[in-house]
Amino acid sequence: MITYRIIQLTHGAGRNGDATVEFVIEKRAGFIFKRWKEVMREENSKHRRISHESYEVAEKYLMDNYATGNSGIGSMVTRSGNVYYVEPYTLNYC
Numbered sequence: 001m002i003t004y005r006i007i008q009l010t011h012g013a014g015r016n017g018d019a020t021v022e023f024v025i026e027k028r029a030g031f032i033f034k035r036w037k038e039v040m041r042e043e044n045s046k047h048r049r050i051s052h053e054s055y056e057v058a059e060k061y062l063m064d065n066y067a068t069g070n071s072g073i074g075s076m077v078t079r080s081g082n083v084y085y086v087e088p089y090t091l092n093y094c
Contacts, residue, residue: 005025007023
């Protein structure tokens with residue numbers, strides 16, 4: 001099972017009301033010490049943040065790109081607040 005969450009980042013909140021808000025997706029990573037790690041896109045060997053303007057857009061991006069199984073038939077997604085548990089389907093019939 002893979003765990004994702006969507007968080008809100010606010011930049012410049014203390015500067016005369018010029019606050020900007022963005023939403024990013026984080027993935028639970030690590031074997032022994034579990035931590036949240038931001039999902040990034042790699043272009044020309046540089047990592048770029050994938051930011052979204054609203055929670056709904058970030059959720060749609062998460063479902064479209066990370067909630068599909070290896071064979072493309074989909075996955076079971078369970079939501080608890082802003083945390084999404086993605087369990088890929090398998091084609092093993094044993």
